[in-house]
Amino acid sequence: MNPITTIAQIGQYEGQAVRLRGWLYNKRSSGKIHFLQLRDGTGVIQCVVVKAEVDEQVFEQSAALTQESSVIVTGIVKADTRSALGYEVQVQTMTPLGESVEYPITLKEHGVDFLMDHRHLWIRTPRQRAILKIRAEIERAMQLFLDNDGFTRVDPPVITPSSAEGTTELFHIKYFDEDAYLTQSGQMYMEAAAMALGKVYSMGPAFRAEKSKTRRHLIEFWMIEPEMAFYEHEDNLRLQEQFVSYVVKHVLDNCEVELHVLERDTSKLETVLAPFPRMSYDEAIKWLQSRGHDLKWGDDFGAPHETELAAQFDRPVFIERYPTAIKAFYMQPDASRPEVVLCADMLAPEGYGEIIGGSQRIHDYNLMAQRFKEHHLPEEAYRWYLELRQWGSVPHSGFGIGLERTVAWICGLEHVREANPFPRTLYRLYP
DSSP states (O other): OOOBOOGGGGGGGTTSEEEEEEEEEEEEEETTEEEEEEEOSSOEEEEEEEGGGSOHHHHHHHHHOOTTOEEEEEEEEEEOTTSSSSEEEEEEEEEEEEOOOSOSOOSSOOOHHHHHHTHHHHTTSHHHHHHHHHHHHHHHHHHHHHHHTTOEEOOOOSEESSOSSOOSOOOEEEETTEEEEEOSOSHHHHHHHHHHHSEEEEEEEEEOOOOOOSTTOOSEEEEEEEEEETOOHHHHHHHHHHHHHHHHHHHHHHOHHHHHHTTOOTHHHHTOOSSOOEEEHHHHHHHHHHTTOOOOTTOOOOHHHHHHHHTTOSSOEEEEOOBGGGSOTTBOEETTEEEEESEEEEEETTTTEEEEEEEEEOOOHHHHHHHHHHTTOOHHHHHHHHHTTTSSOOOEEEEEEEHHHHHHHHHTOSSGGGGSSSOBBTTBOOO
8 A cells, every 4th residue: 555644755755656635725727637735734735637647536526626625645756846845746546535615714815803713724724834833843942942951841830829920910710719810920830940940941821811902912822931040140141042042043944944935034033143132221211212202211111112122133132120110029139229120121123022021030038028018919829939038049030931922023923813823812712
């Protein structure tokens, strides 16, 4: 029996008969020849059905195939320089499997709302497949980098009694007779794990009940959150720039076909090499003020400010040492300037904004206890976090990187919703 192969591996079988299993992406006919564009999840290949070379039943079956019908095709693999893949299949036999009736997504332009209503089908198209493949490679690269650098993956809970940021943008749920929330971050649990394992990271979903409709925000998104014992601010920044440089290079090395499908200008990714430029918050405020922005020291930056700051550079830039008052309670103050904290946001170029937020964490018990009082944090929910500073506390740091924003930047997407297989936005819970 002829071997079963995938389209991605078709080049191994030139001149041989193989079986392909997939779905009809598109079809055109030229007299007594049918040209079938078959996809199988690993790629798309042209399968040629010549009436004079197959049984009449096979030719009729190919004529009857509709878009997204599933089929098994047997044929000879032939080199074809006109194909982007470099090969085509000369069909011998065909076995239709599942009929597709009035497939809703045709090869024409559709509105975004229509496509999002049919997201379960939209992901079959070459562009969406390319994005999902790149997303998977980005996740793979992140894990490879961290695993090879001595990190241990630890999975924090999704249901928590508290918020790492101390904000009100939480999804409230009932945990039997108690109040609980969907996690905004696994950071606190990673800090505990770092005291046990040294260097740790988590990968998982996070939830923000933000009523935001910008192209950078999702309600449910994925975060990768490393935490490192004995790492101070400078150690943290060095790790971040090495991490991001590695991820971008991995995608360039392993996703050439997918980046081509997306028409991504890869020259803009090839410059993403450590070290990354840095600006202090003070410098950033003065720079924005000099360009007419109505900002004063102590204001936070919005998307337009981040875009303009990042546009000066051909790679991500760190904005570091923000005012203590506008950052999270757990961030370590600068010893020489306690009005600012040892933190940094990494802004991606090309208008994609913040992809990483990180800081050195407070390790002193008394200072953290003071922050608890200042921020009115409920001790019953946070006691364990404070206790981490009571038994063998050490300087430590960490960061969180948003997966969808990173995917959107590397892929060159207009909206972060395409970076998630089934995005949850302000007005979308279906499919």
